[in-house]
Amino acid sequence: xxxxxxxVLRFAIPSKGRIAEPVQAFLASCGLAVSRPNPRQYAATIxxxxxxxxxxxxxxxIPGKVREGTVDVGMTGLDKLYESGEEDDERAQVIFSDLxxxxxxxVLGVPEGWIDAWSVADLADLAVQYRDRGRDLRxxxxxxxxxRSFLHRHGIHAFELLPTEGAVESAPSLGLADLVxxxxxxxxxxxxxxxxxxxxxxxxxxxxxxxxxxWNSSRLADVPRASTRSSRTYGGVLLTLWHAxxxxxxxxxxxxxxxxPACMAHPATLVTGMPQPWSYRPxx
Amino acid sequence: xxxxSTRGERSNNRVARSSHHEPVERVRGMLDQLPEAxxxxxxxxxxxxxxxxxxxxxxxxxxxxxFSELFLRKSGxxxxxKMYAFTDHGxxxxxxxxxxxxxVARLYVNNAHQFTLPAxxxxxxxxxxxxxxxxxxxxxFTQMGVELLGAPPGLADAELIALACAGLDRLGITDYRIVIxxxxxxxxMLAAFDLETRMRAAVLQALEGLKKSPESAxxxxxxxxxxxxxxxxxxxAEGPEEFNEEVHALLATMDRPQAxxxxxxxxxxxxxxxxxxxxxxxxxxxxxxxxxRTGDAARLDRAVRFVTDLxxxxxxxxxxxxxxxxxxxxxxxxxxxxxxxxQVCEELDAFGMDWSRVTVDLSLGRGLQYYTGPVxxxxxxxxxxxxxxxGGGRYDGLVRDLGGRDDVPALGFSYGLExxxxxxxxxxxTAAANNTALVVALHPSARAQAVRAAETLxxxxxxxxxxxxxxxxxxxxxxxxxxxxxxxxxxxxxxxxAKHARLRWLGTGEEVTVPLERLAEHALKGSA
Numbered sequence: 001x002x003x004x005x006x007x008v009l010r011f012a013i014p015s016k017g018r019i020a021e022p023v024q025a026f027l028a029s030c031g032l033a034v035s036r037p038n039p040r041q042y043a044a045t046i047x048x049x050x051x052x053x054x055x056x057x058x059x060x061x062i063p064g065k066v067r068e069g070t071v072d073v074g075m076t077g078l079d080k081l082y083e084s085g086e087e088d089d090e091r092a093q094v095i096f097s098d099l100x101x102x103x104x105x106x107v108l109g110v111p112e113g114w115i116d117a118w119s120v121a122d123l124a125d126l127a128v129q130y131r132d133r134g135r136d137l138r139x140x141x142x143x144x145x146x147x148r149s150f151l152h153r154h155g156i157h158a159f160e161l162l163p164t165e166g167a168v169e170s171a172p173s174l175g176l177a178d179l180v181x182x183x184x185x186x187x188x189x190x191x192x193x194x195x196x197x198x199x200x201x202x203x204x205x206x207x208x209x210x211x212x213x214x215w216n217s218s219r220l221a222d223v224p225r226a227s228t229r230s231s232r233t234y235g236g237v238l239l240t241l242w243h244a245x246x247x248x249x250x251x252x253x254x255x256x257x258x259x260x261p262a263c264m265a266h267p268a269t270l271v272t273g274m275p276q277p278w279s280y281r282p283x284x
Numbered sequence: 285x286x287x288x289s290t291r292g293e294r295s296n297n298r299v300a301r302s303s304h305h306e307p308v309e310r311v312r313g314m315l316d317q318l319p320e321a322x323x324x325x326x327x328x329x330x331x332x333x334x335x336x337x338x339x340x341x342x343x344x345x346x347x348x349x350x351f352s353e354l355f356l357r358k359s360g361x362x363x364x365x366k367m368y369a370f371t372d373h374g375x376x377x378x379x380x381x382x383x384x385x386x387x388v389a390r391l392y393v394n395n396a397h398q399f400t401l402p403a404x405x406x407x408x409x410x411x412x413x414x415x416x417x418x419x420x421x422x423x424x425f426t427q428m429g430v431e432l433l434g435a436p437p438g439l440a441d442a443e444l445i446a447l448a449c450a451g452l453d454r455l456g457i458t459d460y461r462i463v464i465x466x467x468x469x470x471x472x473m474l475a476a477f478d479l480e481t482r483m484r485a486a487v488l489q490a491l492e493g494l495k496k497s498p499e500s501a502x503x504x505x506x507x508x509x510x511x512x513x514x515x516x517x518x519x520x521a522e523g524p525e526e527f528n529e530e531v532h533a534l535l536a537t538m539d540r541p542q543a544x545x546x547x548x549x550x551x552x553x554x555x556x557x558x559x560x561x562x563x564x565x566x567x568x569x570x571x572x573x574x575x576x577r578t579g580d581a582a583r584l585d586r587a588v589r590f591v592t593d594l595x596x597x598x599x600x601x602x603x604x605x606x607x608x609x610x611x612x613x614x615x616x617x618x619x620x621x622x623x624x625x626x627q628v629c630e631e632l633d634a635f636g637m638d639w640s641r642v643t644v645d646l647s648l649g650r651g652l653q654y655y656t657g658p659v660x661x662x663x664x665x666x667x668x669x670x671x672x673x674x675g676g677g678r679y680d681g682l683v684r685d686l687g688g689r690d691d692v693p694a695l696g697f698s699y700g701l702e703x704x705x706x707x708x709x710x711x712x713x714t715a716a717a718n719n720t721a722l723v724v725a726l727h728p729s730a731r732a733q734a735v736r737a738a739e740t741l742x743x744x745x746x747x748x749x750x751x752x753x754x755x756x757x758x759x760x761x762x763x764x765x766x767x768x769x770x771x772x773x774x775x776x777x778x779x780x781x782a783k784h785a786r787l788r789w790l791g792t793g794e795e796v797t798v799p800l801e802r803l804a805e806h807a808l809k810g811s812a
Contacts, residue, residue: 086312088416113562113564113567114562114567115547115551115567115568115571116567116568116570116571116574121510121511122574124482124511125482125570128481128482128485129570131356136356149365152361152364152365154510154511155361155482155485155486155489155511157356157361157364157365158356158364160377178562200510
């Protein structure tokens with residue numbers, strides 16, 4: 001089935017990395033299993049929902065694509081969303097983020113041997129001490145923007161960010177940095193590299209979120225924010241995606257959306273909660 | 285006046301794509317200045333330059349790009365956190381200057397041998413801060429100001445406040461008010477209350493927040509407490525387990541050599557490596573120091589109360605000064621800065637200061653960390669929230685902090701030119717500048733003569749523009765009328781041989797044919 005590109009919901013999901021698998025599993029549990037005939041291709045489909053065209057992309061690229069409008073909706077981490085845009089950038093709006101997948105924290109970690117430092121305030125003291133000795137704290141991080149604003153907000157101004165990709169945690173033991181700011185999921189990597197988390201050092205509690213382009217924010221305001229329970233359902237996700245894209249399209253255009261016997265009822269059907277033609281699969 | 289901020293913010297919503305058809309937009313928070321606005325800024329700059337030069341200031345230019353270090357030393361948290369800082373291709377940590385005082389002080393430090401003190405310098409140029417854009421606030425803005433290096437407190441402070449007012453007077457800005465303070469009062473308090481370095485910096489940074497409104501005072505206070513660790517001050521489970529509260533309590537009772545010994549052997553047993561790039565002795569030292577530090581909360585509380593009380597006394601000089609003196613005595617804060625401030629006030633009388641437009645506020649902070657003495661800000665009553673036109677003060681320690689060999693007492697101020705442009709009344713242009721001519725060669729062979737005609741007009745100060753579109757007579761006149769020229773000089777075939785030009789005044793429609801060498805004379809006469 002081919003669709004006019006305007007009538008297709010362009011939906012980006014992570015191609016690899018920490019949340020790629022869980023996102024696909026989540027979609028499958030909603031009855032939206034992604035079919036990617038060739039794992040080398042970036043385009044895919046959701047057979048149960050032909051009006052959605054799936055694009056595989058790097059999780060960190062997805063917020064940008066949603067903001068500029070090359071995709072309508074995307075799933076990525078809150079960390080990637082906040083890292084990639086200005087704080088007051090409202091072009092990409094979080095539709096829901098309480099899926100319970102991909103949960104982790106971005107934290108400040110210092111060497112265990114720094115027994116004189118257990119809070120962010122200690123770190124601020126150390127930054128001043130370092131400065132008095134003519135150097136700045138070096139922070140190895142894969143989240144430079146979030147980290148920068150966190151440190152400034154906490155009165156730490158003299159520091160050098162060392163943007164690092166991968167193996168951020170090993171930088172202090174290699175003598176490349178004094179401390180790290182990175183994702184903490186299980187804590188194994190921190191333990192192995194003899195790092196400890198500072199009190200008050202949680203920069204961001206992140207999890208997987210669904211974001212939509214908000215070229216028409218008034219329209220998004222009408223989208224019923226999916227609650228935890230409903231967002232775990234096919235209907236909840238689809239309703240939200242559908243609204244975000246076609247919610248207020250003129251009737252004439254809405255009617256051009258190809259009728260899809262299997263999955264796509266007219267939006268009005270979704271809104272009024274009339275019986276839906278797909279099977280309802282709660283997922284635990 | 286269109287400052288285009290709405291459009292600018294909107295435009296950011298589209299990332300420039302590689303397609304040829306997508307327009308490349310202005311970067312968010314930046315400002316385009318169209319000819320009218322640019323001319324106004326230029327005029328303001330010229331007027332202020334005259335004011336500065338007449339008081340003996342000489343111009344300097346400093347680079348837009350400096351080492352980040354320059355601003356990290358002393359510019360203060362507010363400025364540093366908004367810096368456009370990056371690493372260049374050579375791995376240097378550099379920044380677009382967020383202000384110009386530190387660069388000018390650096391210029392002095394680097395070239396000290398070429399200056400005789402006191403050195404009077406003025407500058408004008410863009411500065412960059414990553415602010416949230418709003419009306420009257422852009423991420424690139426223009427600062428124009430003076431620095432007076434090598435001047436002790438007193439007369440010089442008064443002179444600069446008066447000079448800042450004189451600049452505004454020259455621009456025809458009348459509805460301004462001045463707030464004067466002395467940072468020495470708060471600095472004296474911080475020293476008297478024995479606050480540690482970082483807490484001092486935090487309180488200075490919090491000055492504005494503490495006095496803005498009751499709500500802001502509460503949130504600022506909470507922020508302060510978090511910043512100095514009063515909310516997370518006790519070691520507990522998240523710290524290394526071997527250092528639980530009991531160990532801390534035990535250590536606190538020991539004398540230093542004993543404590544150091546205990547910590548070291550304890551860590552040896554537990555095979556915890558100290559260090560992580562730091563000196564183990566230093567870590568143990570700091571740990572013990574950290575444990576013995578008490579009373580931070582009480583000190584901070586006292587400092588905040590003092591600042592709040594001080595801010596409440598802001599008002600006319602006659603009331604503020606005696607009340608402040610009483611407050612300083614009550615808190616046991618040194619009186620010397622206040623005496624210095626009083627002296628500046630007396631000196632200001634010599635400059636004929638109009639005290640009815642002055643508010644004395646000794647809690648004035650300025651947000652920059654390098655100020656040490658008298659400080660002032662000038663606000664325009666007719667502007668909204670972003671109404672500050674000018675600010676400055678004394679920064680006696682800066683030259684030394686930037687590596688200068690001597691202590692050079694110094695002070696300065698700067699205007700925000702975009703703000704001035706919002707409130708400046710345009711002064712009428714001179715008659716010659718109002719004269720604009722379009723010079724048209726009606727035939728290709730007349731071009732050389734047209735070029736000469738334009739030059740003779742320019743020589744007498746007339747703005748003469750060559751027609752480059754190859755207009756015919758009718759089109760040329762129509763174009764000149766539409767673009768508001770006062771006259772049009774036309775050179776056609778008949779005029780070439782005779783070395784004449786036809787000069788037409790667009791206002792009256794009067795037209796004369798004149799010899800080229802008398803063209804300028806006629807042009808001036810006709811417009812008079």
